[in-house]
Amino acid sequence: MNPIGPAVKRPATLDDVAAIAGVSAKTVSRVVNRDVNVSAATRERIEAAIRETGYRVNQAARSLAASRSFLIGAFMPHLSSFYFAEIFRGAAKACRQYGYHLVLEEFDHGADSVVDRYEQGLRGAHCDALILTPPVCDDEKLLDALDRDGLPYVRIAPGKQLGRSVAVGADERRAVEQLVRHLWDAGRRRFAIIAGPADHAAAMVRERAFCDALGALGGDPAGVALTRIELNESIAEAGRIATLDLLRGSNPLPDAIFAFNDEVAIGAMAAIRELGRSVPEDIAVAGFDDSYIAQLVWPPLTTIHQPIADLAFQAVRLVADPEGFSTGNILLPTRLVVRGTT
Amino acid sequence: MNPIGPAVKRPATLDDVAAIAGVSAKTVSRVVNRDVNVSAATRERIEAAIRETGYRVNQAARSLAASRSFLIGAFMPHLSSFYFAEIFRGAAKACRQYGYHLVLEEFDHGADSVVDRYEQGLRGAHCDALILTPPVCDDEKLLDALDRDGLPYVRIAPGKQLGRSVAVGADERRAVEQLVRHLWDAGRRRFAIIAGPADHAAAMVRERAFCDALGALGGDPAGVALTRIELNESIAEAGRIATLDLLRGSNPLPDAIFAFNDEVAIGAMAAIRELGRSVPEDIAVAGFDDSYIAQLVWPPLTTIHQPIADLAFQAVRLVADPEGFSTGNILLPTRLVVRGTT
DNA sequence: TTTTTCATTGTCAGCGCTGACATAATTAGA
DNA sequence: TCTAATTATGTCAGCGCTGACAATGAAAAA
Missing domain, CATH: 3.40.50.2300 (Response regulator)
Incomplete structure (x- = not known):
């Protein structure tokens, strides 16, 4: 292997290919760029020459031109x-x-x-x-x-x-509505949101959708406790700390938490465990993203799948x-x- | 916003900057490339011109040249x-x-x-x-x-x-040796490895290191059960399935599992749980990488940190x-x- | 047949920059 | 002081490719 420097072998250029195929460089360029107006015979000859030389387009030259x-x-x-x-x-x-x-x-x-x-x-x-x-x-x-x-x-x-x-x-709003209905039907009434960073507008739309859906079911959107995570090294850790803060300041405790994403949700579960409460008996937890870890933690995490x-x-x-x-x-x-x- | 096509505003070139600074393009190039032989006064004038024009080097041209x-x-x-x-x-x-x-x-x-x-x-x-x-x-x-x-x-x-x-x-070998000693000191004697893909040579070195270290402590390297994960959509899921296979075919069960990485380890923990066994009481589990999820699963995962x-x-x-x-x-x-x- | 059309191929400048080299300005040394 | 070395700056070709346009040839229309 070589240090960065002059290439060991000069790569083939359009001209090299053109010389072999007996055409102009421009025609080779046409083949490379899938231009339509090239006769089948010429195209084949050029493609053979390209294979022979191992030609690859030089992006820098192409970009410049x-x-x-x-x-x-x-x-x-x-x-x-x-x-x-x-x-x-x-x-x-x-x-x-x-x-x-x-x-x-x-x-x-x-x-x-x-x-x-x-x-x-x-x-x-x-x-x-x-x-x-x-x-x-x-x-x-x-x-x-x-x-x-x-x-x-x-x-x-x-x-x-x-x-x-x-x-x-x-379509995040729709899934959030389903989530709220799911929690509501399970008898949950005291909701909390562990929210993402304030500049994450999509997440804020979700928060609003959550409250709206709650209102539509006869719940009290204003009663939803909301904490925002403080970003640090690990977002799950941030979720754990935010949840700890939230729970310590809550009386009664919420019975359902909607987290910014799965990682935060897992942090929230860790926090709940730390306070001696259990998921989902005491507090339900839902995440967002349906990342692969959602299936692997215990209990497996309810979440919203997005593609x-x-x-x-x-x-x-x-x-x-x-x-x-x-x-x-x-x-x-x-x-x-x-x-x-x- | 615009579709891809001719740039809306032609970006400034070296020549533009040179004209403003009253020097040649080459001298501007020298400043841009931090060449030493440029007088302080000239450099300053050019830097001002660069700021004024918002000049950015054109990588394509630079690459080509x-x-x-x-x-x-x-x-x-x-x-x-x-x-x-x-x-x-x-x-x-x-x-x-x-x-x-x-x-x-x-x-x-x-x-x-x-x-x-x-x-x-x-x-x-x-x-x-x-x-x-x-x-x-x-x-x-x-x-x-x-x-x-x-x-x-x-x-x-x-x-x-x-x-x-x-x-x-x-230095994976060293940490693996520490791990083996740690497991051995905790009284573990029946070891299994949930190994990574066969073409992952570094992981195979780890497997060998594990067996070597075991032998050095008086254990039986040949008795280490080894299963290789089958790659699929999710590596943790692959770990779960491989562990399930391994445990179902083992009698007695291993009392310590060393997994290819943390995700596989988490899959292994899920498998152990599924079979009604507990971690670490029945089976100890160790991962590799010290990913952030290692701290978040329950129980938190013993693992090897690498930078x-x-x-x-x-x-x-x-x-x-x-x-x-x-x-x-x-x-x-x-x-x-x-x-x-x- | 002649003209028109159109598909196919070619010519060539130049994209913006840098390497090699030349030259001018300055400083150090004799 | 004058020359040699050093530093600062300039000149210019050309990297490999494509866009604009020209030229060619063959088929279609008149």
């Missing part, structure tokens, strides 16, 4: 490694399908300013488009900066300024597929998954 | 979203620090051939270097392909052909830092974290 980078950027907030991994999985799949590459920018929620991260990081990558997840998808300063630079973006699950861009979302990877896939498709932008917003289904904690 | 892409590639196997997220976090931090960008290639362990993924995906990105995690870091065909293309790479925790490349690893993010950081540093390659291999510390399951 076409003034496109074929890069799609994304911020990766550290709210949940499951959410993060799923987003990546869906986005990567779509990128592969549409001939793009993913550029990821780390974003340490709380410590960094997204706009700074954009200015100092992603902006320099000259992406063709960005996909934005919560909470950065609702950061107005960031959106302003992107609009200023004329950089297209798709938002995943935005909670504010819904008309501002094309967006891909999940995270598909959300990201669709987001990339919107920008990468030439026909994508005409599609308009996309709303994917969610569903309540009842397990042992409720 | 310098024949470097400033991209570092990585495969992202779906073995553990925690591991994945940590690797990413460390690598992204280092990339930021050294002026590189990360390109991630999805790799669906089991379904895909890594070499295909490389040929069809990452190779086209023309990365300057790759960082390889298990299990792909031990894929000889991939390494052959990389060597053939003269593409530098750093391996993280390789388990085979250790001399073949620069590598960053964790995953730092591993990736160092790997990127080796290729990105001009002085990196002279550093040679790097071995980072691990430690046994004893919690409630043992």
Whole structure:
């Protein structure tokens, strides 16, 4: 293996392929880019030459000439490694399908300013488009900066300024209504929400949906106790601490907790256990995301499933597929998954 | 927001900055690239012009001219979203620090051939270097392909052909020895290993280390029951199924299980619970990685901590830092974290 | 047949930058 | 003082590709 430096073997170029196939470089370019107007015979000869040389398009040259980078950027907030991994999985799949590459920018929620991260990081990558997840998808300063630079973006699950861009979302409201009804029917009456960070607008929409649904059933939305987690190293730990605080200050204790996500819910379960209470007998717990750990903790966690990877896939498709932008917003289904904690 | 297409505003170029600062484009380039031979006065004027224009280097042009892409590639196997997220976090931090960008290639362990993924995906990105995690870091065909293309790479925790490349690893053997001693001292005598995929060489080294350490204590390495997980949608689920199989075929039951990673360990705990046994009374369980969920399950999981993010950081540093390659291999510390399951 | 159309292929400038090299300005040394 | 070494800046080709446009040839229409 070699240190970074001049490539050991000069990769084949369009000209190399063209010389072998006996055509012009431009015609090879046409084949590579799937241009229609190339005769079958020529195409075959060129494809053979491409195989022979192992030719791969030089993205830098292509980008420079076409003034496109074929890069799609994304911020990766550290709210949940499951959410993060799923987003990546869906986005990567779509990128592969549409001939793009993913550029990821780390974003340490709380410590960094997204706009700074954009200015100092992603902006320099000259992406063709960005996909934005919560909470950065609702950061107005960031959106302003992107609009200023004329950089297209798709938002995943935005909670504010819904008309501002094309967006891909999940029907969170519906599943939250199902959850509230499920808890209500089980006789739960004293609700608490362990909420996510205040700038996570989608989560706040869920909180509102929770209260609305409760009101519709004759419950008291104003009586719902709400604590917001303080972000720290581990979000589950943050959930545990927030729940501890909430429970210590509650009399009577709530009998149902709706957590920001599964990790927070698991932290909440740890807190309940610490205070000598049991789930679901004393307190029911519900999470959000249906991450794989929801099935593995004990008792298995009731949660709301949303198609995270598909959300990201669709987001990339919107920008990468030439026909994508005409599609308009996309709303994917969610569903309540009842397990042992409720 | 705009569909992908011609940029709305033409970004400033070196020439634009040069014109404002009254110097040549080359001198601006020198400032941008932190070349030393630029007078302070000139540098200041140019920096002001850069601020004024909002100039950002065009990576495509820079890449083309310098024949470097400033991209570092990585495969992202779906073995553990925690591991994945940590690797990413460390690598992204280092990339930021050294002026590189990360390109991630999805790799669906089991379904895909890594070499295909490389040929069809990452190779086209023309990365300057790759960082390889298990299990792909031990894929000889991939390494052959990389060597053939003269593409530098750093391996993280390789388990085979250790001399073949620069590598960053964790001292897994030492922590495994501590674990075995810990289990032995607690009176455990019937051991089982829920092992990872067969191509994960680093994990196999751990298995061997486990048996060696057992032998050193006077135990019977040959008596260690070993099952390998079958990869499926969820690795924890794979761990649960493998453990179920193992326990159903065991008489007497093992009294200690060492799992491939924390997620598998959690699956194992679920299986033990399903069979009506308890952790740690009947069976002790230990994982690997010290992921955040290890602290949240009940009982909290005994596991081996390894600095995953730092591993990736160092790997990127080796290729990105001009002085990196002279550093040679790097071995980072691990430690046994004893919690409630043992 | 001649003209028009259209599918196919070619030509060439130039995207924005950097490496190699040349030159000018300054400083150190003799 | 003058020359040599050093520092600061400039010139320019060309990285590999694509967009705009031109040219060619063959089929369709007149």
